[in-house]
Amino acid sequence: MASDHTRSAILAAAERLYADRGFGDVTLRDIVAEAGVNLAAVNYHFGSKDELIAELFVTRSIATNRERLRELKAAEEDGGGRAPIEVILRALVGPTLRGCLGPENQRSTAARFMIRASIESVPPIRRIKNREIDHLRKFAGAMRRSLPDRSDVDIYWGLNFALAMAHHTIRESERLTKLSEGKCDLDDVEDVVARVVSVATMALTAGKAEAKAPARALARDAR
């Protein structure tokens, strides 16, 4: 408790290495070498390798979640308990996108770590992600208040698609850049946020009956 030096040196080194090389091929020995501490230090301070990874991920994701809720709460207070759907969606995907995209050379270690965490799915992180449901429910609630005419099903699908676009864009940002030959500028984070929010809003506010019927009418049977 006196000197957290070793502890935080390990955290920093681990985050850096995982960010750069992924979870797959970073061993405890790599981490302690980078941190300049003894091999046994990890198990002494964190219990196990998985608990180290979990602590890293938890720290970063509660920070993001706090930021999300802060934006959400501010928006609902502004609107007297009811926020515009665009603002809610912005609070949902904005912090994550801002945290993970942007010019690569000025991307923080934390950001690069979180990208890794969303690309490579490793057991301790997956366990934590599964507990994120309560957090998402708060957004579902706000969305329901914002769009009282919408059915729950539509709300959940809208939420799902918003997260889908944000996370997939982060995960596959490299591929999108390559595919579009650089025409899609992933460094312009606010543009990305605007695009995601805009599409998610359309998904949530489009004419209710139309959503299913016409799409179905276009169904073609596979020969």
Add this chain to the structure above:
Amino acid sequence: MASDHTRSAILAAAERLYADRGFGDVTLRDIVAEAGVNLAAVNYHFGSKDELIAELFVTRSIATNRERLRELKAAEEDGGGRAPIEVILRALVGPTLRGCLGPENQRSTAARFMIRASIESVPPIRRIKNREIDHLRKFAGAMRRSLPDRSDVDIYWGLNFALAMAHHTIRESERLTKLSEGKCDLDDVEDVVARVVSVATMALTAGKAEAKAPARALARDAR
């Protein structure tokens, strides 16, 4: 060459195990035990563990890609070289969704394997996915022909979002079911396809100038 028996027994056993337990904790010894063959057989027939995984994944994904292109080609021929955007999008996301969703108890081993492959990202599979760009370009081309007024940037973003919604829904289908308390029915695959296609279509056909500007106007600065 004479008897592929061992070879295909390995492929089948590996696919089954990976589908059930993920890539993380299935060893060669697990596979050969399940297949009832000798440990050395994997290296004899496939060269290495990674090449075995790669062969599994390639087989399944060329099947999906072929199906996609078949639908796309049929649609474009129907329309004299220009297909409606909904049909193109349906050809893009339909085969994947149909292959991976649907009632769990009647989900094929192949489907469960592909879900795993999209959740756990393992090196040999990632290498293959990176070569999928050429395939996606064909869809970008068809979309451009279908929406000649749209800019390339918008086309690529629409493509990206369509894939995002499809893949994320597959990856997180369990979470969406839990979050919505079963209200979102992921077993009704055609409904899922219709929802994805509908939203992606809106993303691609919404008023051009509006896409960016109004969303930006709603931007709030963090206090």
Add this chain to the structure above:
DNA sequence: TTGCAATTCAAACAGTTGTATGAAACTATC
């Protein structure tokens, strides 16, 4: 049958992994 190649097999190999141990070094309190 004989000969030759393809396949199977048991066994060992070589390397790496996360973790545990017990002694040494340190730190702060009295």
Add this chain to the structure above:
DNA sequence: GATAGTTTCATACAACTGTTTGAATTGCAA
């Protein structure tokens, strides 16, 4: 400055990994 508690360290451990080897077996052609 002795003591008790914390932290560091070198080292060993035990298990597991994918891969290789070389001999046995099989299948097929001449």
